[in-house]
Amino acid sequence: MTVVPPRPPSPQLPTTHTEPTHPQSAHSQSAHSQPAPRFGVNYTPSVGWFHHWLDFDLDEVRADLDSIAGLGLDHVRVFPLWPVFQPNRTLIRPRAVEQLVALADAAGERGLDVNVDGLQGHLSSFDFQPAWVSTWHRRNMFTDPDVVAGEAEYLRTLASALADRPNFIGMTLGNETNQFSGDPHPDPDRITPAQAAAWLDRLLAACEEGAPGKLHLHCSYDAAWYLDDHPFTPGHAARQGAATAIHSWVFNGTQQRYGTDSTAVAHHAEYMIELSKAWATEAHRPVWLQEVGAPQPHIPADKAADFTRATVANALDCPDLWGVTWWCSHDVSKDLADFPELEYRLGLLTNSREPKPAGLELAKIVGEVREHWAPPAPRAVGLVVDLPEEVTARATCGPGGRYYEAFMHLLAEGARPTAVLAGLAGDKNHLTARGITEVLAVEDVWS
Structure with a gap:
């Protein structure tokens, strides 16, 4: 039986004016001077998907970027394919790097900043690893000294090539590389x-060597937060790198358990953002909602716009939000085989670069936020995550878990909770820095 009642999404957007800031400046902002969040999209080329690197056509890329800029977005996250860029451990193809720089320059010409994911890695159910870490050359990508040295040189090379570009945000190590480290891989x-x-x-040090001072980070899919014994932990996500990356997907059991119109679906991204703060040692560490989308059939096509508005508005109610980057820009062509069905229809734009309802809704939200923005107030209620620092058992935080359901119950009642680790729940300095004035245990929620 669910304890999370349905609630129609009808959140309000903030209402005073400020200008967006340069991406790096948000890293040191307090909650009281938080700039308007950034809005962007994960760039999925309309022609050839990520295989476009094999037949790189800058004119097609420019047309895609025009359609993205037309939605009023300010950045893209882009994905070089690791085997294409580094087919041998000691060969990082100069031509591929030049094409990446050309893409970044084309984005800059359209007012778009660029974040680059290096180790691709894993994309939309497909793995892309070079031959020098697989089959006859199988080596652990996380621990083999030669492999890690090759990865570091690759990331340093990409970062260095873009370091002088004013629209280069920084590097993400790779897309959800934690999925290579354990089950269910x-x-x-x-x-x-x-x-x-x-x-x-x-x-991360290699990225910093290549492009000092940029916003370098890493990202995980939600196993880091929800899966018992997963080697990538909430502490890694919330403490290493310049920002915490959140990838929020309601097909992870949230929609299946609670229903499309539930509080849990409308607030899942918000929940993950606030959950991450339990492990952060910086009171105002920036959090980047780096992936979120409206997957069908979990979010029916006729509800995609409503889901987009609810998800973004609820995320904007989280202090220290760096930005929202939607997944993804363009639909995957049906000419390409073997994708999970939901992957074909996640774009804000069609293959012919026409905006879809979610894209039009996001563009409307962007305009509203840029015209009327006020930083959200601190979240005064801290719900205690009763887990140790070196967390192994964390299923309580996932869909169906006791902590998850207590947090969602508070949201459904109209509260604005955040998460606080048990070891910090009695630290007055920590609570004061975060604006927490009331601490609740999970048991208190049901009393």
Whole structure:
């Protein structure tokens, strides 16, 4: 039986004016001077999907970027395919790097900043790993010294090539690389949490060497927050790198358990943003909603616009939100085979670059926020996450979990909770820095 009642999404957007800031400046902002969040999209080329790197056509890219800029967005997250860019451990193809720079320059000409994911890695159910880490050359991508050195050189090379571009935001190490480290991957490179932390440190340092001072970070799919014994932990996500990346997908059991019109669906991204703050050591660490989308059939096509508005408005009610980057820009062509069905229809735009209802709704939200923006007030209620620092059992935080349902119950009652780790719940300095004035245990929610 669910304890999360349905609630129609009808959130309000903020209402005073400020100008968006340069991407790096948000890193040091307090909650009281939080700039308007950034709005962007994960760039999925309309022709050839990510295989476009094999037949790179800058004119097609420019046309795609024109359609993205037409929605009023200010940045794109782009995905070089790792095997195409580094087919041998000691060969990083100069021509591929030049094409990436050309894409970034074309984006800049259209007022779009660029974040680059390096290790691709994993995209829309397909893995893209070079031959030098698989089959006859199978080596652990997280711990083998030669492999990690090759990855570091690759990321350093990409970052260095873009370092002088004013529209370069920074590097993301790769897209959801944590999925290679454990179940349910069919052939994982198993590691410990300590090894995961060391790998992140090494590769983030390589990005910083290539492009000092940029916003370099890493990202995980939600196993890091919800899956027991997963080697990438909430602490890694919330403490390593320049910002915390959130990838929010309601097909993870949220929609299936609670229903499309539920509080849980409308507030899932908001919940993940606030959950991440329990493990953050910086009171106002920026959080980037780096992936969120409206997957069908979980979100029916006729509800995509409503879902977009509810999700974004609820995320905007989270202090220290760096930005929202929708997944994805353009639909995947039906000419391409073997994708999960939901992957074909996630775009804000069609293959012919026409805006869809979610795209039009996001464009409307962007205009409203840029005209009327007020930073959200601190969240005064801290719901205690009763887990140790080195968390292994974390299913309580996922759909169906006791913590998850308590948080959603508070939201459904009209509260604005945040999360606080049990070890910090009695730290007055920590609570004051975050604006928390009331601390609740999960048991208190039901009393």
